[in-house]
Amino acid sequence: MVTQETIDAERARLGLDRPLGVQFADWMVGLVTLDLGKSMWTDRPVTEEIGLRLELTMQVAIMATIFAVLIAIPLGTISALFKDTWVDYAVRLITIAGLAVPSFWLGMIIILALLYWFNWLPPITYTPIYVDPVANISQLIWPALAVGYRYSAVVARMVRSSIVEVMKEDYIRTARAKGVFEKLVVARHAMRNALLPAITVIGLEFAFLIGGLVVTEQVFNLNGLGKLFVQAVSRNDFTLIQAIVMLIAVVFIVTNLIVDLLYALFDPRIRLGGK
Amino acid sequence: MSDSNVLLSVEDLHVHFVTSRGVVRAVEGVSYQVRRGEVLAIVGESGCGKSVSSLAIMRLLAKPAGRVVHGKIMFEGVNLLDLTDEEMRERRGRDISMIFQEPMTSLNPVLPIGLQIMEPLFIHLKMTEEQARARAVELLSLVGITDPERRLDQYPHQFSGGMRQRVMIAIGLACNPKLIIADEPTTALDVTIQAQILELMKELSRKLNIALVIITHNLGVVARYADRVNVMYAARVVEKGTADDVFLRPRHPYAMGLMRSVPRLDRPRGAKLETIEGLPPNLLDPPKGCRFAARCQFRADICAQDPALEEIEPGHLSACLRAKEIAAGEIGREQTVIEAGGKREGRAGEKLLSVTGLKKFFEVTRKTGTFSSVKSEVRAVNDVSFDISPGETLGLVGESGCGKTTVGRLILRLETPTEGAIKFKGQDISKLGAAELRPIRRKIQVIFQDPYSSLNPRMTIGQIIAEPLLVYKIVPDAAAAKKRVAELLEAVGLFAYMAERYPHEMSGGQRQRVGIARALAMEPECIVCDEPVSALDVSIQGQIINLLENLQKRLGLTYLFIAHDLAVVRHISDRVAVMYLGRMMELADGDALYAEPLHPYTKALLDAAPIPDPSIEKSRAARTLGGEIPSPLRPPSGCVFHTRCLLADDACKATIPEIREVKPGHLVACLKV
Numbered sequence: 041m042v043t044q045e046t047i048d049a050e051r052a053r054l055g056l057d058r059p060l061g062v063q064f065a066d067w068m069v070g071l072v073t074l075d076l077g078k079s080m081w082t083d084r085p086v087t088e089e090i091g092l093r094l095e096l097t098m099q100v101a102i103m104a105t106i107f108a109v110l111i112a113i114p115l116g117t118i119s120a121l122f123k124d125t126w127v128d129y130a131v132r133l134i135t136i137a138g139l140a141v142p143s144f145w146l147g148m149i150i151i152l153a154l155l156y157w158f159n160w161l162p163p164i165t166y167t168p169i170y171v172d173p174v175a176n177i178s179q180l181i182w183p184a185l186a187v188g189y190r191y192s193a194v195v196a197r198m199v200r201s202s203i204v205e206v207m208k209e210d211y212i213r214t215a216r217a218k219g220v221f222e223k224l225v226v227a228r229h230a231m232r233n234a235l236l237p238a239i240t241v242i243g244l245e246f247a248f249l250i251g252g253l254v255v256t257e258q259v260f261n262l263n264g265l266g267k268l269f270v271q272a273v274s275r276n277d278f279t280l281i282q283a284i285v286m287l288i289a290v291v292f293i294v295t296n297l298i299v300d301l302l303y304a305l306f307d308p309r310i311r312l313g314g315k
Numbered sequence: 316m317s318d319s320n321v322l323l324s325v326e327d328l329h330v331h332f333v334t335s336r337g338v339v340r341a342v343e344g345v346s347y348q349v350r351r352g353e354v355l356a357i358v359g360e361s362g363c364g365k366s367v368s369s370l371a372i373m374r375l376l377a378k379p380a381g382r383v384v385h386g387k388i389m390f391e392g393v394n395l396l397d398l399t400d401e402e403m404r405e406r407r408g409r410d411i412s413m414i415f416q417e418p419m420t421s422l423n424p425v426l427p428i429g430l431q432i433m434e435p436l437f438i439h440l441k442m443t444e445e446q447a448r449a450r451a452v453e454l455l456s457l458v459g460i461t462d463p464e465r466r467l468d469q470y471p472h473q474f475s476g477g478m479r480q481r482v483m484i485a486i487g488l489a490c491n492p493k494l495i496i497a498d499e500p501t502t503a504l505d506v507t508i509q510a511q512i513l514e515l516m517k518e519l520s521r522k523l524n525i526a527l528v529i530i531t532h533n534l535g536v537v538a539r540y541a542d543r544v545n546v547m548y549a550a551r552v553v554e555k556g557t558a559d560d561v562f563l564r565p566r567h568p569y570a571m572g573l574m575r576s577v578p579r580l581d582r583p584r585g586a587k588l589e590t591i592e593g594l595p596p597n598l599l600d601p602p603k604g605c606r607f608a609a610r611c612q613f614r615a616d617i618c619a620q621d622p623a624l625e626e627i628e629p630g631h632l633s634a635c636l637r638a639k640e641i642a643a644g645e646i647g648r649e650q651t652v653i654e655a656g657g658k659r660e661g662r663a664g665e666k667l668l669s670v671t672g673l674k675k676f677f678e679v680t681r682k683t684g685t686f687s688s689v690k691s692e693v694r695a696v697n698d699v700s701f702d703i704s705p706g707e708t709l710g711l712v713g714e715s716g717c718g719k720t721t722v723g724r725l726i727l728r729l730e731t732p733t734e735g736a737i738k739f740k741g742q743d744i745s746k747l748g749a750a751e752l753r754p755i756r757r758k759i760q761v762i763f764q765d766p767y768s769s770l771n772p773r774m775t776i777g778q779i780i781a782e783p784l785l786v787y788k789i790v791p792d793a794a795a796a797k798k799r800v801a802e803l804l805e806a807v808g809l810f811a812y813m814a815e816r817y818p819h820e821m822s823g824g825q826r827q828r829v830g831i832a833r834a835l836a837m838e839p840e841c842i843v844c845d846e847p848v849s850a851l852d853v854s855i856q857g858q859i860i861n862l863l864e865n866l867q868k869r870l871g872l873t874y875l876f877i878a879h880d881l882a883v884v885r886h887i888s889d890r891v892a893v894m895y896l897g898r899m900m901e902l903a904d905g906d907a908l909y910a911e912p913l914h915p916y917t918k919a920l921l922d923a924a925p926i927p928d929p930s931i932e933k934s935r936a937a938r939t940l941g942g943e944i945p946s947p948l949r950p951p952s953g954c955v956f957h958t959r960c961l962l963a964d965d966a967c968k969a970t971i972p973e974i975r976e977v978k979p980g981h982l983v984a985c986l987k988v
């Protein structure tokens with residue numbers, strides 16, 4: 041039996057007896073000083089709980105982004121330049137499949153394939169990259185590929201449609217009328233303009249991967265942020281939930297800021313203040 | 316012809332576009348030649364194949380839809396159509412350059428101007444960075460851009476439309492080509508800037524012996540600059556000859572109609588414009604025989620045959636089966652009587668609309684960096700006063716950014732004035748709220764410039780016109796609305812059955828008529844016409860102007876007619892006001908203003924507007940107004956025109972000239988008048 045005193049004491053310890061405004065202010069102060077309190081389940085500092093997982097999730101997201109960009113830009117460009125030919129149809133088929141196939145399913149296929157051909161299973165424990173880069177990468181490359189496929193499909197479709205649009209622009213005609221080599225027309229005149237919308241999509245997808253990898257992490261047995269989030273929810277660990285939600289929000293804001301800065305870098309109308 | 320002077324010879328060119336609705340025969344059997352150093356103009360209605368035939372020369376037709384299916388394009392003895400892509404690329408920008416219509420979109424927004432000019436120098440002439448830079452600086456000064464060194468590192472958005480077109484010319488000239496094709500090089504520009512650009516092109520072509528093909532629909536431009544003219548109609552050349560031949564002795568009824576349907580600055584105002592009725596044929600399914608037959612007033616039985624382009628006089632060809640009769644003066648001589656412009660007497664003292672001290676300042680924030688911005692004020696309209704009597708037309712002219720559209724929007728109360736009064740029938744409407752405005756909105760209607768975007772694409776024409784009728788309860792029910800819609804459609808020269816159509820099923824001119832019918836539905840007393848004909852072809856333009864004039868006579872309408880085309884404004888207006896950078900420069904009776912302009916800006920505008928008559932143009936000294944139109948964000952001190960005015964002195968920089976009545980009814984804002 042819990043007595044009223046115990047409840048009151050606990051409320052006082054958690055600060056729940058103070059007015060709501062004060063609680064909120066306190067939380068905000070904690071937020072900016074990175075003091076997010078302790079997990080209600082493990083009683084370890086929330087920052088520590090998250091820190092461990094964030095490293096892994098970030099690495100997977102970054103690897104997936106690199107993979108996606110490396111695949112998507114050439115694929116999207118080729119598809120646009122050979123619009124309505126078999127090359128384009130093939131690329132579009134691949135990208136549509138990328139959108140349709142769930143990452144976790146692809147992940148399972150990858151694991152099965154690895155097991156079947158190489159008799160290799162992803163390790164259960166995580167090796168940070170600074171401890172053993174080879175082990176680290178050979179572990180994380182597979183989830184990165186699994187989510188990177190969908191990611192690259194989204195980006196490739198964007199790149200394709202924006203290059204198709206840009207190639208219709210008047211300045212492309214001008215460049216051709218000047219006698220510019222067709223390769224240069226694409227590389228210099230079309231790509232820079234076409235990549236602007238692609239950057240936005242890349243940013244959004246990246247932000248989504250932080251916290252959006254729940255199922256894939258499960259499949260690859262990774263102890264990432266998504267898994268942590270699910271655990272926190274099922275354990276009613278409010279401090280942890282709050283912190284993860286805040287973190288995801290911050291990631292969205294920061295990637296958007298980076299996207300804006302990249303825009304300014306690529307587009308003089310933004311950099312120099314246009315009309 | 317084995318003339319060694321011939322640079323380009325297009326022989327029996329046929330271009331097809333394969334579309335989902337069928338094959339568009341965009342160019343059919345076009346032949347012409349361009350000699351070294353000469354200026355050839357190609358004129359004709361929108362969609363007649365002018366651009367396509369030129370793009371075919373550059374081999375830049377939209378792929379894969381567009382294809383040259385027949386013909387030869389001989390350039391210096393080589394058939395361009397036989398070249399490999401790589402050989403063709405070597406010629407583009409090196410031997411043949413092309414300048415496009417849209418200066419705003421023809422330059423790459425993310426690359427510096429310098430690189431865009433230097434590109435052909437690197438590619439064709441293998442110049443080093445230093446050589447190319449030096450040449451680019453030289454080119455920019457050649458086309459009249461000051462401070463070229465600094466300009467090289469700037470981007471297109473930092474240039475005005477006129478300056479971008481100069482940059483395009485600099486790019487075109489970079490490798491000293493033998494031929495420049497300019498597709499509507501000045502259509503998007505203001506009159507004074509147009510004159511600057513064309514003078515520049517003509518002068519350069521003389522100096523450097525470059526042949527010039529100018530594609531345009533502005534007959535005045537043709538008369539002023541062209542040596543020879545091709546008139547195209549429905550994918551074919553219907554008349555060609557020297558500029559004098561085609562302008563003074565047109566031998567094809569279409570060319571004759573074109574010459575007569577443009578309002579002209581140098582003639583007394585006719586009461587009515589001659590027009591070419593009807594529409595050009597659809598190139599998906601062109602009619603058999605003479606393609607102009609449906610619109611031709613001389614059509615006869617033989618016109619069912621296909622007319623060939625035949626020589627009527629030495630060097631003057633026409634594709635009309637009755638051209639000989641026209642040449643002999645048997646037909647087509649009947650010059651319509653041009654009645655002197657009847658001046659409509661406004662009822663004295665009683666003003667329908669009177670505007671005093673009107674001002675509209677817009678606050679704008681301008682980004683100066685990623686995180687910084689400054690607030691500033693655009694003085695779109697600054698102290699404008701005028702009044703309009705019932706049944707009168709007041710024309711409002713000026714170049715882009717002078718505030719004419721804002722004046723219109725203020726009168727319609729789509730904007731609220733910053734200061735000043737707008738009296739409609741004695742009542743000040745400048746500060747009324749939405750509810751009080753409602754009955755007045757009905758009385759002041761508008762016709763917009765763009766007949767494409769001003770009609771809701773998802774509504775039928777009938778619904779578009781009926782909507783205001785029902786909303787304002789002008790008619791009791793839907794049946795009555797339907798009847799009224801039919802009447803209105805007929806009043807604007809359309810047919811009642813067209814009520815079932817959607818806007819995309821109508822041509823530009825027909826849509827503009829729908830716009831007029833919609834305005835008329837409200838039974839207005841006053842209509843603000845904001846550039847109602849600028850988006851239309853010459854022959855259609857004439858039809859709409861005549862319609863507006865007829866309606867005015869019949870219904871006693873009052874117009875505020877806003878436009879940048881001086882000849883059109885003068886044709887339709889009783890009095891004309893000239894604006895520059897938000898201020899009114901001159902206001903006078905239309906005829907007086909054109910016969911005896913007093914303000915230096917009005918004079919410059921009139922000088923800059925070419926007259927479609929080569930004999931007059933050759934005797935007119937080319938006087939062009941220099942300089943750019945200053946930004947309305949930072950208007951010059953004193954008289955806003957002083958940066959470009961030839962008479963300007965220190966007093967002009969210090970004092971803002973008051974608008975004064977110099978002669979009865981003739982108001983001028985200039986210190987020197």
Ligand SMILES: Nc1ncnc2c1ncn2[C@@H]1O[C@H](COP(=O)(O)OP(=O)(O)OP(=O)(O)O)[C@@H](O)[C@H]1O
Nearest residue numbers: 332339341360361362363364365366367377380598
């Ligand atoms: N890419 C295309 N696909 C299909 N049809 C086309 C294409 N480009 C042009 N056309 C058609 O070819 C015809 C000629 O077009 P073109 O652009 O040469 O006209 P134009 O004389 O230059 O008109 P404007 O004065 O409006 O510029 C038109 O009927 C047009 O609809």
Ligand code: SF4
Nearest residue numbers: 605608611618635636
């Ligand atoms: S051939 Fe006949 S219809 Fe055609 S332009 Fe001549 S007179 Fe008119």
Ligand code: SF4
Nearest residue numbers: 954957960967985986
């Ligand atoms: S006031 Fe001076 S600057 Fe202005 S128009 Fe007259 S002469 Fe020119």
Ligand SMILES: [Mg+2]
Nearest residue numbers: 365366367498
């Ligand atoms: Mg064109």
